[in-house]
Amino acid sequence: MQSDNIEHFDLVVIGSGPAGFAAAMRAIDFHKKVAIVEEKNLGGAGVFHGALTSKTMWELSADFAVASAVNRGYRASHLTVDYKKVKKTVVNAAKTKQYQMLSQIESFSSSNKIGHGGSLTLIQGHGSFQDAHYLNIETRGEGEKVIYGEYFIIATGSRPRQHPILKTDGHRIVNSDELLGLDRFPERMLIVGSGIIGCEFATIFSNFNQTEVHLLDRAHCVIPFEDKDVSSFVSEGLEKNGVQIHHTANFRTVRKKEDSLDVVLDYEDGHSRVIEVDVILVSIGRVPNTDHLKLENAGLHANERGFLEINNECAMEDFSKCHIFAAGDTTGHKALYCVAEEQGRHIVEAIWGNVAYPLDYSHLPTLMFFKPELASVGMNETQLQEKKIPYRAAYYSNKLVNRAIAMQNTRGFVKIMISDDGKNKILGMRAGGPQASAFITSFAYLLDQNLTVEEVLKNTHPHPSVTEGIQECLRLLMGMSIYKEEVFPEEIKLTEWKP
Numbered sequence: 001m002q003s004d005n006i007e008h009f010d011l012v013v014i015g016s017g018p019a020g021f022a023a024a025m026r027a028i029d030f031h032k033k034v035a036i037v038e039e040k041n042l043g044g045a046g047v048f049h050g051a052l053t054s055k056t057m058w059e060l061s062a063d064f065a066v067a068s069a070v071n072r073g074y075r076a077s078h079l080t081v082d083y084k085k086v087k088k089t090v091v092n093a094a095k096t097k098q099y100q101m102l103s104q105i106e107s108f109s110s111s112n113k114i115g116h117g118g119s120l121t122l123i124q125g126h127g128s129f130q131d132a133h134y135l136n137i138e139t140r141g142e143g144e145k146v147i148y149g150e151y152f153i154i155a156t157g158s159r160p161r162q163h164p165i166l167k168t169d170g171h172r173i174v175n176s177d178e179l180l181g182l183d184r185f186p187e188r189m190l191i192v193g194s195g196i197i198g199c200e201f202a203t204i205f206s207n208f209n210q211t212e213v214h215l216l217d218r219a220h221c222v223i224p225f226e227d228k229d230v231s232s233f234v235s236e237g238l239e240k241n242g243v244q245i246h247h248t249a250n251f252r253t254v255r256k257k258e259d260s261l262d263v264v265l266d267y268e269d270g271h272s273r274v275i276e277v278d279v280i281l282v283s284i285g286r287v288p289n290t291d292h293l294k295l296e297n298a299g300l301h302a303n304e305r306g307f308l309e310i311n312n313e314c315a316m317e318d319f320s321k322c323h324i325f326a327a328g329d330t331t332g333h334k335a336l337y338c339v340a341e342e343q344g345r346h347i348v349e350a351i352w353g354n355v356a357y358p359l360d361y362s363h364l365p366t367l368m369f370f371k372p373e374l375a376s377v378g379m380n381e382t383q384l385q386e387k388k389i390p391y392r393a394a395y396y397s398n399k400l401v402n403r404a405i406a407m408q409n410t411r412g413f414v415k416i417m418i419s420d421d422g423k424n425k426i427l428g429m430r431a432g433g434p435q436a437s438a439f440i441t442s443f444a445y446l447l448d449q450n451l452t453v454e455e456v457l458k459n460t461h462p463h464p465s466v467t468e469g470i471q472e473c474l475r476l477l478m479g480m481s482i483y484k485e486e487v488f489p490e491e492i493k494l495t496e497w498k499p
């Protein structure tokens with residue numbers, strides 16, 4: 001039996017990451033009374049130990065790499081970098097965002113009037129279901145608290161997956177949550193896992209050039225979900241930056257010595273190698289935070305991998321019967337900031353805004369912060385072949401793009417896939433190089449509009465812009481590029497594929 005003095009909320013979001021916070025703020029638009037329950041860092045992995053902190057570190061490291069360059073007509077002297085100071089800048093960046101979030105929470109608190117009847121309350125503590133409408137919260141310092149929710153959004157995100165052998169200790173064996181706990185640049189570091197997180201941190205530490213970086217790649221290629229040419233572009237970039245990639249190597253064991261770690265690696269061809277490092281970063285994927293929520297008390301369950309399976313409305317059952325929804329990394333969709341935000345907002349719109357459109361994830365761009373940055377949208381060649389879709393692809397190197405030449409930064413490319421059915425519909429793009437993360441969004445818009453190459457080519461790109469590579473790539477697909485494949489076979493490539 002619940003007591004009457006339990007506070008009631010229209011919406012309770014569990015987790016303040018991009019999914020939870022975006023949902024809470026959209027509910028404010030509908031003048032709802034909202035509670036945000038957060039057990040750790042305001043903003044979740046979107047802000048701390050995740051997207052914002054890692055991107056701040058990447059930006060600092062990229063600036064440092066440019067400042068250290070000696071092939072551009074200048075040479076900086078006495079350039080030094082201190083991990084503690086880098087960490088301080090990174091933490092300050094995260095705090096900037098957290099204080100912006102707190103300003104919103106305080107402005108829309110029940111004591112203020114700008115919510116027009118809606119309000120936001122932040123409750124710091126661990127939430128778990130008592131039943132389908134009551135949430136227990138072990139608060140930070142104020143004991144147990146129970147609140148009532150008319151609707152719930154489970155936005156509890158994910159955490160680093162544990163390696164079966166490599167147990168993290170926060171000092172010598174760490175995961176991405178623990179990197180800011182290091183007090184100096186390690187002299188030697190092994191990164192286990194060559195997905196996005198592994199390759200981003202390999203880029204960051206090699207950009208700072210204070211650490212000998214080893215990257216363990218169990219397969220033949222890093223970021224294995226991309227086409228082979230794109231994956232090779234990333235590995236070559238890492239190797240050029242000084243990263244030693246151990247392709248086809250499996251981690252066997254680690255022997256801890258007083259000041260270092262001996263790591264035994266077994267390669268596919270049968271040989272083994274022992275390397276000495278100071279720190280191991282484990283980045284082998286993430287698992288959803290759904291196991292401490294007492295879901296069974298609310299009549300819910302996660303699937304065997306711990307994800308909450310959702311339908312188009314992010315509901316875990318028929319929308320008309322549902323009052324508990326899930327968004328973000330808990331759902332097993334792409335673990336991206338924008339997916340989390342979109343899902344969180346969509347749920348609120350479905351409940352109070354009568355919006356019934358299904359969420360479409362097919363044209364969501366992904367940005368990867370390597371050297372240089374990489375951006376993707378739509379299908380790649382591997383996916384098109386798996387789906388047996390005939391296509392033509394054009395590759396155009398930044399070596400031929402004037403703006404990239406002016407930047408003295410020509411390591412980059414654009415690859416565009418179009419349908420080979422007489423309609424020339426744009427199906428996908430991969431781009432590596434400066435500003436790729438900025439221009440991918442406008443290309444995603446073209447995909448969304450289902451445009452043909454002819455329609456897109458009606459627009460002329462301004463000069464000098466890196467996007468002139470896109471224009472040339474599209475012209476290439478129509479056999480009318482200014483620079484020709486015959487003259488530049490390494491820089492310009494055309495392929496076609498039929499099932």
Ligand SMILES: Cc1cc2nc3c(=O)[nH]c(=O)nc-3n(C[C@H](O)[C@H](O)[C@H](O)COP(=O)(O)OP(=O)(O)OC[C@H]3O[C@@H](n4cnc5c(N)ncnc54)[C@H](O)[C@@H]3O)c2cc1C
Nearest residue numbers: 015017018019039044045046051127157328329335336337
């Ligand atoms: C190193 C790294 C770099 C990344 N870089 C990018 C990037 O560049 N671009 C991009 O798009 N994505 C990036 N991501 C992924 C992105 O951060 C996540 O997809 C996104 O944060 C997921 O949002 P979310 O709201 O689902 O969960 P989260 O951001 O994980 O937030 C969940 C919150 O819920 C809280 N919580 C969990 N359980 C409870 C509970 N029981 N009670 C109360 N609170 C609870 C957690 O403390 C956490 O604060 C990165 C991730 C990492 C780890």
Ligand SMILES: NC(=O)c1ccc[n+]([C@@H]2O[C@H](COP(=O)([O-])OP(=O)(O)OC[C@H]3O[C@@H](n4cnc5c(N)ncnc54)[C@H](O)[C@@H]3O)[C@@H](O)[C@H]2O)c1
Nearest residue numbers: 193194195196197198218283284285286335336367368369
């Ligand atoms: N820029 C971005 O958008 C960005 C940045 C960072 C993270 N993220 C999100 O976070 C998610 C998690 O990133 P991640 O890099 O941890 O996961 P991931 O799934 O991208 O990569 C994990 C890698 O670890 C390898 N691996 C798995 N088990 C292993 C083992 N036992 N030994 C050695 N290698 C092993 C896998 O083969 C894979 O290459 C990503 O999928 C992404 O959605 C996005």
